[in-house]
Amino acid sequence: MTASAPHKHGQHQHRHDARSLVRAVAEVCENRNLRLTPLRLRVLELIAANDKPIKAYDLLDRLKDERAGAAPPTVYRALDFLLENCFIHKLESINAYVSCHHPDEAHQVPFLICDICAGAVEICDSGVAKLLGDQAREHGFRPRAQTLEVHGVCASCDKR
Template identity: 70%
Template sequence: MIVREESPLAHDAASKPHAHHAHHHDAKGFVREVAHVSEQRGLRLTPLRMEVLELVAAADKPAKAYDLLDQLREKHGNAAPPTVYRALDFLLEQGFIHKLESINAYVSCHHPAEAHQVPFLICDVCSGAEEVCDERVAELIEAQARALGFRAQAQTLEVHGVCKRCHKP
């Protein structure tokens, strides 16, 4: 199970976003929150979408679509790639999960009720990913884009390196 800790930046007094949340991954609590948000938004969280969400939430590292498909096939022998991708697309569109483009994998979102852009720290040793909950990073990138006359439509920031657990001094 991934233990996602808040970035040290989030503890800075100037940091306003999400600083009040603890980020120890609770898969069942996350799924309950997504179900609640879906109900509030009037969304249809189908059994398949729920199952894919549960698999992503329970993963001990970012989940790849074909790994999710293999897990679904264990229960439902007829699961097909388009089915998984449609469920992932829905969950992404609603902001319930994030896609890590550089490794083509998915992770649950720390704040599924809030629309936000967040950078990720991705460990190249264990493949763990940590969501950095400090909106100043996204705001800085957006401000720089505006200053250059660039109209950003999406933002993905992924920093690769070695996590604290894998770093051997």
């Protein structure tokens, strides 16, 4: 479950390409004068290479194999940098991270999360985020962030 649904109005289809994503983030960092340290880069590479959302402690376990001094604070600082600059998304309901398909633009997107295989699909439909924001403002609510996560069963798991 790594690609979104077929192209529809306001949506984009994605293929999982870790190398391209990492190159795009490096380019954005260079253009914005952001410091992509070796640790931040490695955390991004690990997230991008994973075909499913990954938890912080799983990232830490992988880093410990490469870096003896890897500790939770170092991983969380790297994750904070990547989140703050919209290079990754945090899936709040499962406390895990996925790479962002559009690292050059800040955006809010809903995710479809499979409760069986833990796969997640980023739905790139600006209309969904706009609708939620508009509805919030109509109720006198000033939104600061959106997290929309829809849980269910993906097509692959549904066929099993």
